[in-house]
Amino acid sequence: xxxxxxxxxxxxxxxxxxxxxxxxxxxxxxxxxxxxxxxxxxxxxxxxxxxxxxxxxxxxxxxxxxxxxxxxxxxxxxxxxxxxxxxxxxxxxxxxxxxxxxxxxxxxxxxxxxxxxxxxxxxxxxxxxxxxxxxxxxxxxxxxxxxxxxxxxxxxxxxxxxxxxxxxxxxxxxxxxxxxxxxxxxxxxxxxxxxxxxx
Amino acid sequence: xxxxxxxxxxxxxxxxxxxxxxxxxxxxxxxxxxxxxxxxxxxxxxxxxxxxxxxxxxxxxxxxxxxxxxxxxxxxxxxxxxxxxxxxxxxxxxxxxxxxxxxxxxxxxxxxxxxxxxxxxxxxxxxxxxxxxxxxxxxxxxxxxxxxxxxxxxxxxxxxxxxxxxxxxxxxxxxxxxxxxxxxxxxxxxxxxxxxxxxxxxxxxxxxxxxxxxxxxxxxxxxxxxxxxxxxxxxxxxxxxxxxxxxxxxxxxxxxxxxxxxxxxxxxxxxxxxxxxxxxxxxxxxxxxxxxxxxxxxxxxxxxxxxxxxxxxxxxxxxxxxxxxxxxxxxxxxxxxxxxxxxxxxxxxxxxxxxxxxxxxxxxxxxxxxxxxxxxxxxxxxxxxxxxxxxxxxxxxxxxxxxxxxxxxxxxxxx
Numbered sequence: 001x002x003x004x005x006x007x008x009x010x011x012x013x014x015x016x017x018x019x020x021x022x023x024x025x026x027x028x029x030x031x032x033x034x035x036x037x038x039x040x041x042x043x044x045x046x047x048x049x050x051x052x053x054x055x056x057x058x059x060x061x062x063x064x065x066x067x068x069x070x071x072x073x074x075x076x077x078x079x080x081x082x083x084x085x086x087x088x089x090x091x092x093x094x095x096x097x098x099x100x101x102x103x104x105x106x107x108x109x110x111x112x113x114x115x116x117x118x119x120x121x122x123x124x125x126x127x128x129x130x131x132x133x134x135x136x137x138x139x140x141x142x143x144x145x146x147x148x149x150x151x152x153x154x155x156x157x158x159x160x161x162x163x164x165x166x167x168x169x170x171x172x173x174x175x176x177x178x179x180x181x182x183x184x185x186x187x188x189x190x191x192x193x194x195x196x197x198x199x
Numbered sequence: 200x201x202x203x204x205x206x207x208x209x210x211x212x213x214x215x216x217x218x219x220x221x222x223x224x225x226x227x228x229x230x231x232x233x234x235x236x237x238x239x240x241x242x243x244x245x246x247x248x249x250x251x252x253x254x255x256x257x258x259x260x261x262x263x264x265x266x267x268x269x270x271x272x273x274x275x276x277x278x279x280x281x282x283x284x285x286x287x288x289x290x291x292x293x294x295x296x297x298x299x300x301x302x303x304x305x306x307x308x309x310x311x312x313x314x315x316x317x318x319x320x321x322x323x324x325x326x327x328x329x330x331x332x333x334x335x336x337x338x339x340x341x342x343x344x345x346x347x348x349x350x351x352x353x354x355x356x357x358x359x360x361x362x363x364x365x366x367x368x369x370x371x372x373x374x375x376x377x378x379x380x381x382x383x384x385x386x387x388x389x390x391x392x393x394x395x396x397x398x399x400x401x402x403x404x405x406x407x408x409x410x411x412x413x414x415x416x417x418x419x420x421x422x423x424x425x426x427x428x429x430x431x432x433x434x435x436x437x438x439x440x441x442x443x444x445x446x447x448x449x450x451x452x453x454x455x456x457x458x459x460x461x462x463x464x465x466x467x468x469x470x471x472x473x474x475x476x477x478x479x480x481x482x483x484x485x486x487x488x489x490x491x492x493x494x495x496x497x498x499x500x501x502x503x504x505x506x507x508x509x510x511x512x513x514x515x516x517x518x519x520x521x522x523x524x525x526x527x528x529x530x531x532x533x534x535x536x537x538x539x540x541x542x543x544x545x546x547x548x549x550x551x552x553x554x555x556x557x558x559x560x561x562x563x564x565x566x567x568x569x570x571x572x573x574x575x576x577x578x579x580x581x582x583x584x585x586x587x588x589x590x591x592x593x594x595x596x597x598x599x600x601x602x603x604x605x606x607x608x609x610x611x612x613x614x
Contacts (some may be wrong), residue, residue, distance in 0.1 A: 108244070
């Protein structure tokens with residue numbers, strides 16, 4: 001009786017091991033050779049929040065609070081499709097890119113929240129980018145002076161154009177130098193991407 | 200019965216092994232949290248972006264190579280758009296996240312946070328190199344891996360005096376003449392002017408009228424015309440690249456005929472692009488090697504730039520990436536030493552980490568690093584480059600401590 005029970009138990013263990021082994025064998029193991037970089041594409045860009053165009057210098061007394069050099073905020077959201085062409089899930093560790101209004105780089109943003117993408121599936125990730133007139137003014141003044149002069153415009157005219165026309169989706173916004181880092185079983189792949197919206 | 204016992208023992212052993220393996224993996228996942236405050240959107244984003252990319256790439260490199268004695272660094276990197284209130288907000292977040300040290304950025308955030316980091320005992324490694332951050336009794340938790348602005352200015356003037364002045368036709372006949380071009384209202388631009396003037400006086404220069412040049416300037420003709428009467432042999436520029444390029448262009452166009460000495464933030468790979476021919480012969484202080492130069496670890500800087508940011512062409516990467524690597528690798532070394540001593544508190548990282556470094560070689564073309572409990576000037580050597588025939592070449596290395604040991608020890612600390 002005892003012997004029969006032991007044999008049965010042994011057989012069960014062997015069966016479980018074989019079954020588990022079989023399942024493991026069905027999943028492809030990531031290797032440097034079979035690990036394909038996922039594909040990142042811009043699905044759309046949304047003007048998440050627009051507050052018009054305005055700027056107050058420190059000399060202007062506000063109704064409440066302290067005076068400061070402040071300008072209208074502008075929030076944009078970028079929605080990316082992240083497609084995993086592999087036969088195994090991959091983890092996206094971070095995604096970053098630079099945003100340019102026309103030929104001026106104004107912001108570099110990133111998403112560092114990790115995300116698992118199932119084998120053969122496409123996830124979506126939303127990255128928010130904040131701009132404001134004051135911040136972009138300083139960026140243009142310190143770095144863009146020569147370019148603005150060549151363009152035959154000035155910093156205020158340029159900012160007004162962007163802050164009034166981007167909410168109408170009439171000025172192209174560029175995504176540049178995009179890179180997303182993916183991991184699978186200790187291996188790393190970086191996918192690059194660029195885009196313009198509206199195209 | 201015996202077999203049943205054996206079977207139970209086997210299952211229990213398996214369970215223990217499984218538990219052990221599970222806990223080992225948890226133990227292996229130990230991390231050290233580090234904050235990084237960067238400007239990728241604001242007034243300094245043109246250089247801040249490259250620095251921020253360099254910080255992230257360098258931390259990947261550290262983690263890929265054993266981390267901090269086996270522990271991985273978890274980097275929390277945030278943009279603050281060069282807005283001081285946002286820097287304070289992010290700092291509070293770093294504290295909440297229990298970051299043991301912060302890789303900071305410019306003059307604005309560094310100055311604003313200096314009293315707070317001292318109170319909280321959190322090492323703050325900045326890319327602001329003001330001489331007054333080097334005196335531990337005033338700013339004990341502010342550190343940086345670079346030649347401070349005052350040492351840079353002293354080194355630039357000394358190198359020009361040694362190497363260029365003897366080649367001028369008037370050498371030996373009169374005093375050399377120098378004038379300073381900077382934004383007088385900017386704490387960043389004016390921080391080393393006092394030291395520069397003292398050095399010029401000490402070496403026997405005649406000092407001309409200061410020229411107030413905005414950091415936003417693209418036309419400096421009136422300032423150059425004002426200098427024509429003084430006929431300077433050399434100008435010292437302490438602004439950032441765009442306004443320095445504007446000054447060089449106007450000086451060249453109006454045939455002022457002076458040489459140009461430039462502090463680190465005005466002297467990078469973009470200067471020749473903006474100033475064109477006027478950049479030829481420009482002399483600058485660069486505490487780290489320019490991107491791509493043949494120095495130890497540059498191969499890794501390039502490898503990680505290609506690996507993690509392949510969408511950004513290498514020709515767009517600059518010295519600011521190398522500068523960021525110096526900050527990150529310097530901090531990593533301090534963390535390793537503190538961890539080895541068993542104390543990763545802020546005070547432990549300062550005392551058992553940074554302040555144990557004596558002539559520590561990071562690589563990347565940076566001079567050996569020394570910190571003591573009474574002196575946070577990490578180096579006394581100013582590395583001076585000259586831009587000639589389309590490339591930056593090392594012109595001189597001025598070791599101010601070696602040359603003026605008494606003044607270095609007793610007079611020049613903290614300004």
